Amino acid sequence: ILKNPGGLRILTEAITSPTLGAQMQQLLAQYPGMQWHQWEAVSRDNVREGLRTAFGAYVNAVYHFDKANVIVSLDSDFMDSGAGHLRYARDFASRRRVRHRTTTSINRLYAIECSPSGTGAVADHRIPMRSSEVELFARSLFTSLGGAPPSSAAIAAIAKDLLANRGASIVIAGDDQPPVVHAIAMAINQLLGNIGSTITITDPVEVAPVNQLESLRKLVTDMNSGIVKALIILGGNPVFDAPADFNFIDAFKKVPFRAHLSDYYNETSMLAHWHVPETHYLESWGDVRAYDGTVSIVQPLIAPLYNGRSPHEVLSAMAGGLDVSPYDQVRGYWGPRIGATFEDTWRRWLNDGVIASSALPQRTAAAAAALPPATRNPPPAIELQLKADPTIYDGRFANNGWLQELPKPQTKITWDNVLLVSPKTANDIGFKDDERDALVNERRTILVDLTYRGRTTRVPLWVIPGHADGCATLNFGYGRETGGHIASHLGVNVYPLRYSDAMSGGGGAQIARVDTPAYPIACTQEHQSINPKDVGGDRGIIRDTTFPEYQKNPFFVRSLEANPEEEHESLYPEHDYKAHAWAMVIDPSVCTGCNGCVVACQAENNIAVVGKDQVQREREMHWLRIDRYYRGPVENPDVFHQPVPCMQCENAPCEPVCPVEATSHSAEGLNDMTYNRCVGTRYCSNNCPYKVRRFNFLFYSDYNTPALKPMRNPDVTIRTRGVMEKCTYCVQRINASKIEAEKQNRRVRDGEVVTACQQACPTDAIVFGDMNDPNSRVAKLKKEPANYPLLAELNTRPRTTYLGVVRNPNPELKS
Structure with a gap:
């Protein structure tokens, strides 16, 4: 040959x-x-061809979200997927944090998308629409910027906002949008003077x-x-x-x-x-x-x-x-x-680790002002949107148990792919609210036959608030025939529905209920949940406001406390922390729910995979979970993501109920676990109001497989059946830093102890440190007027606290 x-x-x-x-x-x-x-199943062909249409050659676009006051996302989940998304998430969050007497302005994000995403979850305005309608929206926005009458109030407000921030804004199109949308987005950026300012054009990073x-x-x-x-x-x-x-x-x-x-x-x-x-x-x-050529x-x-x-x-x-x-x-x-x-x-x-100054240099480029001709019209029937799975990607990670058991960021479903639809679309096909609520409580859903281009696939149906009406979203990557013990025969293979002329799906889909028993779903969101009606309504778990309101009242979280008390009386003795007092502050304003912290914690702390059956029984072992909350109408609610590790309570309800003192309070404020003392009564878990303790009901950890041994962290004990476990604030990292500081006869410096979840967070939403150090970041954040503990009325005095969510909606738009 x-x-x-x-x-x-x-x-x-x-x-x-x-x-x-x-x-x-x-x-x-x-x-x-x-x-x-x-060839890659999840390629950047649309981006590549769109930029070539705009600039006349293959180029690469690098976005500087830290310089942008206003961002318009055209079906782009730029913070949770795609090239450079970790850098983009960090840059976006740098303009999002609100600090008392320091922050004078924050950025504003408009997200136009079909299916809820991490980017849409932190947007100030989210506009649900079918994927095929995004092109028309982009065209209308471009013409409005040029002086034509806007086609809607939303476009009028967005256009006005963009014009007021020339050179300090970004319009970005998603990878699944056709090349014409990318070309239109670049034409808008050219019109606004963003290219060369918030957007850098370089040569391609591909060879x-x-x-x-x-x-x-x-x-x-x-x-x-x-x-x-x-x-x-x-x-x-x-x-x-x-x-x-x-x-x-x-x-x-x-x-x-x-x-x-x-x-x-x-x-x-x-x-x-x-x-x-x-x-x-x-x-x-x-x-x-990397994404910028480095x-x-x-x-x-x-x-x-x-x-x-x-x-x-x-x-x-x-x-x-x-x-x-x-x-x-x-x-x-x-x-x-x-x-x-x-x-x-x-x-x-x-x-x-990197070659300094190796990023590709900026090249002189100007996007074409003339828009390419229209390529698609919204179809009359149900539109099918095909997307890569948020955890196993295109299927290459299907044999990874960590990722299979990692809850999907927006649905909290594990071990499956499902057909996502809006509540209205579900009602239209006969899946009514009452039936749906009953099945969700039983951890089940219905099966439907999805017919697209003459091919029919049977798939579980899942309803998600905020999804656009008249369309459905299905993630590909599941349904592997050969791929390993975990990957094989799990979920539904979607690739037979992907055609070369519509790689991201298209119109003409039909969804029909089938008369089969309900399908079991392992969704973690409802695990150990409490009906708000049983506890008197909203307990102030998520507290949010707008930036203008925050400027008027930075202490807004206090007015949103569920059951405020002036003084908390307690039978617990006060603790005196002479050395360190470790604590954590989490900022949900910049949390996209990506789950990076969850899987980092799993890797750092040797957390076991339990399988779909055990997750359905509410026995998942993740020490850290991300709760998702909705507020507002189901058609387009506000979305909030809240990481919940162990609260490391000062007055920990778990400690006094343990009959063998397997859980105890350390001299530095940690709620410690002594694994070899635990006899598995689970009293501590029953008494924990935050439900962050995990129990090994079965022998989940594999002690014998040789390939798994080098994967584990040697500084963390592997737990066995009958033992309770939970977040430790990465105590092994704390001790390592203390030992190093002691060698040098000094105190542990702020920033030397970085927990696994903090290290992995792309938006820097998690801050950890020593409260006894008044100059530490965590001590300063504890003094922020927007800082609050979860369920303060229980007088547990958590060491882990949260900052109120502050968003920046356009006053000219209602939602």
Whole structure:
């Protein structure tokens, strides 16, 4: 084949590694006629083609949300998904925090979207609409900015707000919107003077940007025609996730030689002649560009466990360099570019983790002012929206138990994908409110037949407030046939409904109830919940106001307290903390509900996975949960996310009821657990008003599987059956910092102890520290007038407290 490379094809995902890209270019030059194709199920084709339409070439857009006063999101969940979303979330939150006598203004966010998202949850104004209607909205906004009469009051108010913030605003389109919407968004940004200010245009971060859908289409055409004699696939799983109308499986089987590099035996591996085990990215050397072009040197943390090979090694072998390691490949690429000082430079890169000043430079660019022609009209029937799953992505993480059991940010569903619809759409198909409420309480829902383009899929139906009417959202990535013990036969495979001319779905869908028993759903939101009517209504758990109202009354949280008391009498003795007094403050104003803190806590503290059946029984083991609350009409309510770890109460109700003192109060204010003393009475859990304690009803932790042992944190005890556990404020990290400080004969400095949840939070919503240090961040936040404890009327005096939610709605808009 290598002697006649015209029949050789290589299929990869998008490559941003400079070294791997150079290897690929070397291979293309070495074997004339060989072709390189790229494909990812969740690609940025729409963004890529939209920017090319706007600027005339493939470019990359970098957004600076820390400079924007007003943001308009056109179906973009820029804080929870997509390139650069962690940086964007941090930058957005930096303009969102409200501090007494310090903050004079905060940003404003308008979110136009079909299905509720993390970005929409923190928006000041959220406008639900079908995905196909976003293009019309964007066009109307553009013309209104140009002086034409606005088509609605919302567009009039948004246009006025944008014009008042020229050069300090951003209009961003979502990855699932067609290229024309991205082009319109850039035309608006150009009109407002945002390009070059809040938006930087650079060269692409990909080595070879290409329309991946058309690249895969060309490959399938060549395979069907018999041109392809050998196909080498590096990563990905096209047999599972290629567009349904491509019939990739039939074309793939026609190739005489098929090899696949992947980290699991997946659907593509099973049809390949050769499967090459791929190294995990932390088992091999490499390099990669970030969303803005900044280069990082990828360093291995461990030698390959299963004799895997990296893409660098595969391409090196094809080029004749069987003995060249990934380490030598990466150094070989960068060495000649640095010259004589390479060794010192290399060591600095490894120490820093990134190559300083390697971000791609800004290029001179101006978006086209003329709008492209309209591409879609809202369909008359139900519109189906297909999106990547928020936890298992395109299916590649389906065999990860942590992610399967991680509640979806907006629905709190685990271990399943469901068809999301609005309450009105559910009523229209015969799923009435009374029936729905009864089933939710029983942790069940109905099944429906979803028919789209002649194909019918049976899927659970789930109603979510705030979803646009007349449409339904379904996440793909489930329904794996081959992918591991956890992944296989879980959920519904949605890829047969994805077609090349409508990758994000389209109109003409039909939803029909089926006469089958109710389907069990593992949703954690209602676990251990209390009917508000039984406790006298709103208990002041979420306290919110607007920024203008906050400026008038920064102590607004006190007026929203459920049962205020001037003084709390107690039988508990006062604690005297002579050294440290650890505490936490959480700011729900910037929490998107992404669950990064939850999975970080699970990794740090060796928390077990229990499975769908146990989650249904309310036995999930997460030490930290994120509660979701609605306020307002079900058609478009305000959404709030509230992380809830252990409150570490001063007057902890769990402590006096333990008959063996397995839970006790430390000299630094922690509510400690002594695992080997616990006899599992569960009195402490019954007495906890916050329901943050977790009990090992069964033997959940696997002590014996060798591959799991290096995964665990050696500083945290692994719990067994019959033992209670809970959040410890990452006491192992506290002790490590105390030991280091003691070596240097000094006090622990503020910021030295960072809990796992705090470390993982992209918006810096969690602050931890020592209250006894008056200059610490947490001590200052405790003095904020918007600081309040949960259920203060119980006199538990939690160490974990919250800041009131402050939003910035436009006074010219009602909602």
